[in-house]
Amino acid sequence: MPKIVNHDKRMNQIAEAMWRVILDKGMEGATVRNIAEEAGLSLGALRHYFKNQDDLLVYAMTLVKERATERIETVAKQDLPPKEMVMAVLFEIVPVNEQSLVEMEVWFAFMAYVKHRRAELNIPDDGIFTGVHKLIAYLASSDLLKEGLDLDLEAERLYAVVDGIAIHALFGADRLQSERVKQTLRYHIDSICVS
Protein backbone atom coordinates (compact mmCIF):
# COMPACT_ATOMS: atom_id res chain seq x y z
CA MET A 1 0.00 0.00 0.00
CA PRO A 2 2.57 2.62 -1.05
CA LYS A 3 -0.07 5.35 -1.29
CA ILE A 4 -0.98 5.13 2.41
CA VAL A 5 2.67 5.06 3.48
CA ASN A 6 3.34 8.16 1.41
CA HIS A 7 0.26 9.82 2.86
CA ASP A 8 1.50 9.28 6.43
CA LYS A 9 4.99 10.33 5.49
CA ARG A 10 3.71 13.55 3.97
CA MET A 11 1.58 14.29 7.05
CA ASN A 12 4.69 13.84 9.22
CA GLN A 13 6.68 16.16 6.94
CA ILE A 14 4.00 18.82 7.35
CA ALA A 15 3.90 18.36 11.14
CA GLU A 16 7.69 18.68 11.26
CA ALA A 17 7.44 21.84 9.19
CA MET A 18 5.01 23.14 11.82
CA TRP A 19 7.56 22.37 14.57
CA ARG A 20 10.25 24.33 12.71
CA VAL A 21 7.92 27.31 12.25
CA ILE A 22 7.07 27.27 15.97
CA LEU A 23 10.75 27.12 16.93
CA ASP A 24 11.54 30.00 14.60
CA LYS A 25 8.53 32.29 14.99
CA GLY A 26 6.64 31.05 18.06
CA MET A 27 3.08 29.80 18.05
CA GLU A 28 1.72 33.14 16.83
CA GLY A 29 3.71 32.67 13.60
CA ALA A 30 2.45 29.12 13.01
CA THR A 31 -0.20 30.04 10.47
CA VAL A 32 -1.31 27.50 7.86
CA ARG A 33 0.25 29.77 5.23
CA ASN A 34 3.68 29.84 6.95
CA ILE A 35 3.58 26.08 7.55
CA ALA A 36 2.72 25.35 3.89
CA GLU A 37 5.62 27.55 2.80
CA GLU A 38 8.04 25.84 5.19
CA ALA A 39 6.86 22.43 3.93
CA GLY A 40 7.26 23.55 0.30
CA LEU A 41 3.56 22.97 -0.44
CA SER A 42 0.73 25.08 -1.74
CA LEU A 43 -2.06 25.98 0.68
CA GLY A 44 -4.39 23.75 -1.35
CA ALA A 45 -2.01 20.79 -1.11
CA LEU A 46 -1.68 21.24 2.66
CA ARG A 47 -5.46 21.31 3.02
CA HIS A 48 -5.60 17.95 1.25
CA TYR A 49 -3.92 16.52 4.38
CA PHE A 50 -5.27 18.79 7.11
CA LYS A 51 -8.56 20.58 6.75
CA ASN A 52 -7.64 23.32 9.22
CA GLN A 53 -4.99 24.53 11.65
CA ASP A 54 -6.56 22.68 14.59
CA ASP A 55 -6.28 19.32 12.80
CA LEU A 56 -2.64 20.04 12.11
CA LEU A 57 -2.04 21.18 15.69
CA VAL A 58 -3.43 17.98 17.21
CA TYR A 59 -1.50 15.84 14.71
CA ALA A 60 1.77 17.70 15.36
CA MET A 61 1.35 17.36 19.16
CA THR A 62 0.58 13.66 18.83
CA LEU A 63 3.70 13.20 16.70
CA VAL A 64 5.89 14.82 19.41
CA LYS A 65 4.46 12.36 21.92
CA GLU A 66 4.92 9.36 19.59
CA ARG A 67 8.57 10.19 18.92
CA ALA A 68 9.31 10.46 22.66
CA THR A 69 7.40 7.25 23.39
CA GLU A 70 9.41 5.38 20.71
CA ARG A 71 12.68 6.50 22.30
CA ILE A 72 11.51 5.42 25.76
CA GLU A 73 10.44 2.01 24.45
CA THR A 74 13.87 1.55 22.87
CA VAL A 75 15.51 2.35 26.21
CA ALA A 76 13.16 -0.03 28.05
CA LYS A 77 14.30 -2.92 25.82
CA GLN A 78 17.92 -2.47 26.90
CA ASP A 79 19.34 -4.81 29.52
CA LEU A 80 20.00 -2.30 32.30
CA PRO A 81 19.94 -2.66 36.10
CA PRO A 82 16.60 -1.25 37.44
CA LYS A 83 17.94 2.04 38.77
CA GLU A 84 19.93 2.75 35.61
CA MET A 85 16.85 1.90 33.55
CA VAL A 86 14.87 4.50 35.51
CA MET A 87 17.60 7.10 34.95
CA ALA A 88 17.76 6.30 31.23
CA VAL A 89 13.99 6.72 30.87
CA LEU A 90 14.08 10.04 32.77
CA PHE A 91 16.87 11.26 30.46
CA GLU A 92 14.55 10.63 27.51
CA ILE A 93 11.81 12.77 29.09
CA VAL A 94 13.77 15.86 30.14
CA PRO A 95 15.68 17.91 27.54
CA VAL A 96 19.31 16.75 27.59
CA ASN A 97 20.03 16.95 23.88
CA GLU A 98 19.08 19.00 20.85
CA GLN A 99 16.23 16.69 19.82
CA SER A 100 14.49 16.53 23.20
CA LEU A 101 14.95 20.29 23.69
CA VAL A 102 13.17 20.90 20.38
CA GLU A 103 10.33 18.55 21.37
CA MET A 104 10.00 20.23 24.76
CA GLU A 105 9.90 23.69 23.24
CA VAL A 106 7.25 22.68 20.71
CA TRP A 107 5.19 20.91 23.37
CA PHE A 108 5.41 23.92 25.67
CA ALA A 109 4.32 26.32 22.91
CA PHE A 110 1.42 23.99 22.11
CA MET A 111 0.33 23.78 25.75
CA ALA A 112 0.37 27.53 26.27
CA TYR A 113 -1.60 28.02 23.06
CA VAL A 114 -4.27 25.43 23.73
CA LYS A 115 -4.70 26.33 27.42
CA HIS A 116 -8.03 28.03 26.68
CA ARG A 117 -9.15 25.56 24.06
CA ARG A 118 -8.82 22.12 25.67
CA ALA A 119 -12.55 21.48 25.59
CA GLU A 120 -12.74 22.02 21.83
CA LEU A 121 -9.62 20.06 20.87
CA ASN A 122 -8.71 16.45 21.40
CA ILE A 123 -5.31 17.23 22.93
CA PRO A 124 -3.12 14.21 23.70
CA ASP A 125 -1.95 13.80 27.29
CA ASP A 126 1.87 13.80 27.51
CA GLY A 127 1.81 10.50 29.45
CA ILE A 128 4.39 11.67 32.00
CA PHE A 129 2.05 11.45 34.99
CA THR A 130 1.36 7.77 34.23
CA GLY A 131 5.03 7.23 33.42
CA VAL A 132 6.41 8.49 36.75
CA HIS A 133 3.94 6.29 38.65
CA LYS A 134 5.29 3.29 36.72
CA LEU A 135 8.90 4.28 37.47
CA ILE A 136 8.22 4.60 41.22
CA ALA A 137 6.33 1.27 41.23
CA TYR A 138 9.24 -0.33 39.34
CA LEU A 139 11.79 0.94 41.89
CA ALA A 140 9.52 -0.31 44.70
CA SER A 141 9.10 -3.77 43.17
CA SER A 142 12.88 -3.95 42.65
CA ASP A 143 13.32 -3.35 46.41
CA LEU A 144 15.33 -0.21 45.72
CA LEU A 145 13.25 2.39 47.57
CA LYS A 146 14.09 3.50 51.09
CA GLU A 147 11.67 2.43 53.80
CA GLY A 148 8.79 4.63 54.89
CA LEU A 149 8.22 6.49 51.61
CA ASP A 150 4.72 7.41 50.45
CA LEU A 151 4.68 6.00 46.90
CA ASP A 152 1.83 8.17 45.72
CA LEU A 153 3.50 11.39 46.93
CA GLU A 154 6.84 10.17 45.54
CA ALA A 155 5.21 9.90 42.10
CA GLU A 156 3.68 13.38 42.49
CA ARG A 157 7.07 14.76 43.53
CA LEU A 158 8.97 13.03 40.71
CA TYR A 159 6.38 14.38 38.25
CA ALA A 160 7.07 17.91 39.56
CA VAL A 161 10.87 17.44 39.49
CA VAL A 162 10.79 16.16 35.89
CA ASP A 163 8.58 18.90 34.48
CA GLY A 164 10.18 21.61 36.62
CA ILE A 165 13.66 20.71 35.37
CA ALA A 166 12.36 20.47 31.81
CA ILE A 167 10.92 24.00 32.01
CA HIS A 168 14.14 25.35 33.50
CA ALA A 169 16.27 23.64 30.83
CA LEU A 170 14.00 25.20 28.22
CA PHE A 171 14.02 28.74 29.57
CA GLY A 172 17.45 28.79 31.13
CA ALA A 173 19.53 26.66 28.79
CA ASP A 174 22.57 28.87 29.43
CA ARG A 175 22.50 28.17 33.15
CA LEU A 176 21.02 24.66 33.31
CA GLN A 177 23.03 22.57 30.88
CA SER A 178 22.44 18.90 30.25
CA GLU A 179 25.04 17.67 32.75
CA ARG A 180 23.39 19.69 35.51
CA VAL A 181 19.93 18.38 34.49
CA LYS A 182 21.22 14.80 34.73
CA GLN A 183 23.03 15.49 38.01
CA THR A 184 19.88 16.89 39.64
CA LEU A 185 17.73 13.97 38.49
CA ARG A 186 20.32 11.45 39.71
CA TYR A 187 20.53 13.29 43.05
CA HIS A 188 16.77 13.03 43.41
CA ILE A 189 16.57 9.32 42.54
CA ASP A 190 19.56 8.58 44.81
CA SER A 191 17.78 10.38 47.66
CA ILE A 192 14.82 7.97 47.54
CA CYS A 193 16.83 4.77 46.87
CA VAL A 194 18.83 2.57 49.21
CA SER A 195 22.51 2.88 48.42
Add this chain to the structure above:
Amino acid sequence: MPKIVNHDKRMNQIAEAMWRVILDKGMEGATVRNIAEEAGLSLGALRHYFKNQDDLLVYAMTLVKERATERIETVAKQDLPPKEMVMAVLFEIVPVNEQSLVEMEVWFAFMAYVKHRRAELNIPDDGIFTGVHKLIAYLASSDLLKEGLDLDLEAERLYAVVDGIAIHALFGADRLQSERVKQTLRYHIDSICVS
Protein backbone atom coordinates in the same frame (compact mmCIF):
# COMPACT_ATOMS: atom_id res chain seq x y z
CA MET B 1 1.64 64.74 44.14
CA PRO B 2 -1.81 63.43 43.31
CA LYS B 3 -1.12 63.46 39.57
CA ILE B 4 1.75 60.96 39.84
CA VAL B 5 -0.24 58.68 42.14
CA ASN B 6 -3.11 58.70 39.67
CA HIS B 7 -0.70 58.04 36.83
CA ASP B 8 0.67 54.90 38.54
CA LYS B 9 -2.81 53.80 39.52
CA ARG B 10 -4.03 54.13 35.94
CA MET B 11 -1.01 52.17 34.65
CA ASN B 12 -1.83 49.38 37.13
CA GLN B 13 -5.47 49.41 36.01
CA ILE B 14 -4.36 48.98 32.41
CA ALA B 15 -1.94 46.18 33.35
CA GLU B 16 -4.73 44.43 35.26
CA ALA B 17 -6.98 44.81 32.23
CA MET B 18 -4.24 43.08 30.22
CA TRP B 19 -4.22 40.19 32.74
CA ARG B 20 -7.98 39.77 32.37
CA VAL B 21 -7.76 39.76 28.58
CA ILE B 22 -4.99 37.10 28.71
CA LEU B 23 -7.04 34.95 31.09
CA ASP B 24 -10.07 35.24 28.86
CA LYS B 25 -8.58 35.11 25.36
CA GLY B 26 -5.00 33.95 25.78
CA MET B 27 -1.93 35.91 24.74
CA GLU B 28 -2.98 35.97 21.07
CA GLY B 29 -6.07 37.96 22.10
CA ALA B 30 -4.08 40.50 24.14
CA THR B 31 -3.99 43.21 21.48
CA VAL B 32 -3.68 46.86 22.48
CA ARG B 33 -7.21 47.35 21.11
CA ASN B 34 -8.72 44.59 23.30
CA ILE B 35 -6.82 45.80 26.36
CA ALA B 36 -8.00 49.40 25.87
CA GLU B 37 -11.58 48.17 25.56
CA GLU B 38 -11.27 46.03 28.72
CA ALA B 39 -9.80 49.02 30.60
CA GLY B 40 -12.59 51.30 29.34
CA LEU B 41 -10.14 53.61 27.57
CA SER B 42 -9.68 54.85 24.03
CA LEU B 43 -6.65 53.62 22.12
CA GLY B 44 -5.24 57.15 22.28
CA ALA B 45 -5.65 57.32 26.06
CA LEU B 46 -3.91 53.96 26.48
CA ARG B 47 -1.01 55.15 24.33
CA HIS B 48 -0.60 58.09 26.67
CA TYR B 49 0.54 55.55 29.29
CA PHE B 50 2.21 52.87 27.13
CA LYS B 51 3.66 53.71 23.76
CA ASN B 52 3.32 50.14 22.46
CA GLN B 53 2.32 46.59 23.38
CA ASP B 54 5.86 45.65 24.44
CA ASP B 55 5.97 48.47 27.03
CA LEU B 56 2.66 47.25 28.42
CA LEU B 57 3.83 43.63 28.40
CA VAL B 58 6.95 44.34 30.44
CA TYR B 59 4.99 46.54 32.86
CA ALA B 60 2.27 43.92 33.33
CA MET B 61 4.84 41.16 33.98
CA THR B 62 6.69 43.36 36.47
CA LEU B 63 3.41 44.03 38.29
CA VAL B 64 2.74 40.26 38.65
CA LYS B 65 6.16 39.90 40.22
CA GLU B 66 5.70 42.90 42.54
CA ARG B 67 2.36 41.63 43.84
CA ALA B 68 3.84 38.20 44.64
CA THR B 69 6.90 39.79 46.25
CA GLU B 70 4.68 41.95 48.47
CA ARG B 71 2.77 38.89 49.69
CA ILE B 72 6.02 37.03 50.43
CA GLU B 73 7.40 40.02 52.36
CA THR B 74 4.21 40.14 54.44
CA VAL B 75 4.63 36.44 55.27
CA ALA B 76 8.30 36.95 56.13
CA LYS B 77 7.35 39.56 58.76
CA GLN B 78 5.18 37.03 60.63
CA ASP B 79 6.60 35.42 63.73
CA LEU B 80 6.73 31.81 62.53
CA PRO B 81 9.09 28.94 63.39
CA PRO B 82 11.69 28.56 60.57
CA LYS B 83 10.18 25.50 58.89
CA GLU B 84 6.65 26.95 58.96
CA MET B 85 8.04 30.19 57.54
CA VAL B 86 9.55 28.26 54.63
CA MET B 87 6.24 26.49 54.01
CA ALA B 88 4.31 29.77 54.15
CA VAL B 89 6.65 31.37 51.60
CA LEU B 90 6.36 28.36 49.28
CA PHE B 91 2.55 28.56 49.53
CA GLU B 92 2.78 32.13 48.22
CA ILE B 93 4.80 31.00 45.19
CA VAL B 94 2.76 28.02 44.00
CA PRO B 95 -0.89 28.46 43.03
CA VAL B 96 -3.02 27.49 46.03
CA ASN B 97 -5.74 30.11 45.68
CA GLU B 98 -7.59 32.04 43.00
CA GLN B 99 -5.21 35.01 43.08
CA SER B 100 -1.97 33.04 42.76
CA LEU B 101 -3.52 30.82 40.07
CA VAL B 102 -4.36 33.92 38.04
CA GLU B 103 -0.82 35.29 38.47
CA MET B 104 0.68 31.95 37.47
CA GLU B 105 -1.48 31.72 34.36
CA VAL B 106 -0.63 35.24 33.28
CA TRP B 107 3.08 34.70 33.96
CA PHE B 108 3.05 31.43 32.02
CA ALA B 109 1.31 33.03 29.03
CA PHE B 110 3.87 35.86 29.12
CA MET B 111 6.81 33.45 29.25
CA ALA B 112 5.58 31.36 26.33
CA TYR B 113 4.98 34.51 24.32
CA VAL B 114 8.31 36.17 24.98
CA LYS B 115 10.38 32.97 24.59
CA HIS B 116 11.70 34.16 21.22
CA ARG B 117 11.97 37.80 22.17
CA ARG B 118 14.03 37.89 25.37
CA ALA B 119 16.92 39.71 23.75
CA GLU B 120 14.68 42.58 22.61
CA LEU B 121 12.67 42.96 25.82
CA ASN B 122 13.74 43.76 29.35
CA ILE B 123 11.83 40.83 30.89
CA PRO B 124 11.90 40.66 34.70
CA ASP B 125 13.27 37.47 36.24
CA ASP B 126 10.64 35.79 38.46
CA GLY B 127 13.10 35.69 41.39
CA ILE B 128 12.23 32.10 42.32
CA PHE B 129 15.71 30.72 41.65
CA THR B 130 17.23 33.23 44.09
CA GLY B 131 14.35 32.65 46.50
CA VAL B 132 14.76 28.87 46.79
CA HIS B 133 18.48 29.29 47.45
CA LYS B 134 17.61 31.62 50.35
CA LEU B 135 15.06 29.15 51.72
CA ILE B 136 17.55 26.26 51.67
CA ALA B 137 20.23 28.47 53.28
CA TYR B 138 17.69 29.54 55.95
CA LEU B 139 16.82 25.91 56.76
CA ALA B 140 20.55 25.10 56.94
CA SER B 141 21.36 28.02 59.24
CA SER B 142 18.41 27.02 61.45
CA ASP B 143 20.01 23.54 61.81
CA LEU B 144 16.91 21.94 60.32
CA LEU B 145 18.44 20.12 57.33
CA LYS B 146 19.40 16.46 57.49
CA GLU B 147 23.11 15.71 57.39
CA GLY B 148 24.94 14.99 54.14
CA LEU B 149 22.75 17.05 51.81
CA ASP B 150 24.23 18.98 48.88
CA LEU B 151 22.79 22.48 49.44
CA ASP B 152 23.30 23.60 45.87
CA LEU B 153 21.51 20.55 44.42
CA GLU B 154 18.79 20.87 47.09
CA ALA B 155 18.11 24.41 45.84
CA GLU B 156 18.07 23.17 42.22
CA ARG B 157 15.67 20.38 43.20
CA LEU B 158 13.37 22.67 45.23
CA TYR B 159 13.30 25.08 42.28
CA ALA B 160 12.15 22.19 40.04
CA VAL B 161 9.56 20.95 42.57
CA VAL B 162 8.07 24.44 43.00
CA ASP B 163 7.77 25.25 39.29
CA GLY B 164 6.76 21.69 38.36
CA ILE B 165 3.91 21.72 40.87
CA ALA B 166 2.91 25.21 39.75
CA ILE B 167 2.68 24.07 36.12
CA HIS B 168 0.66 20.99 37.12
CA ALA B 169 -1.71 23.04 39.27
CA LEU B 170 -2.19 25.38 36.32
CA PHE B 171 -2.83 22.72 33.69
CA GLY B 172 -4.44 20.06 35.85
CA ALA B 173 -6.44 22.07 38.38
CA ASP B 174 -9.14 19.37 38.41
CA ARG B 175 -6.67 16.72 39.55
CA LEU B 176 -4.13 18.72 41.54
CA GLN B 177 -6.12 20.79 43.99
CA SER B 178 -4.60 23.16 46.52
CA GLU B 179 -4.57 20.65 49.39
CA ARG B 180 -2.60 18.20 47.25
CA VAL B 181 -0.18 20.95 46.18
CA LYS B 182 0.45 21.83 49.84
CA GLN B 183 0.75 18.17 50.84
CA THR B 184 3.39 17.50 48.17
CA LEU B 185 5.45 20.56 49.12
CA ARG B 186 5.27 19.66 52.82
CA TYR B 187 6.29 16.07 51.98
CA HIS B 188 9.31 17.40 50.11
CA ILE B 189 10.44 19.80 52.85
CA ASP B 190 9.86 17.12 55.51
CA SER B 191 12.06 14.75 53.50
CA ILE B 192 15.08 17.07 53.74
CA CYS B 193 14.52 18.22 57.35
CA VAL B 194 15.29 16.52 60.65
CA SER B 195 12.07 15.55 62.37
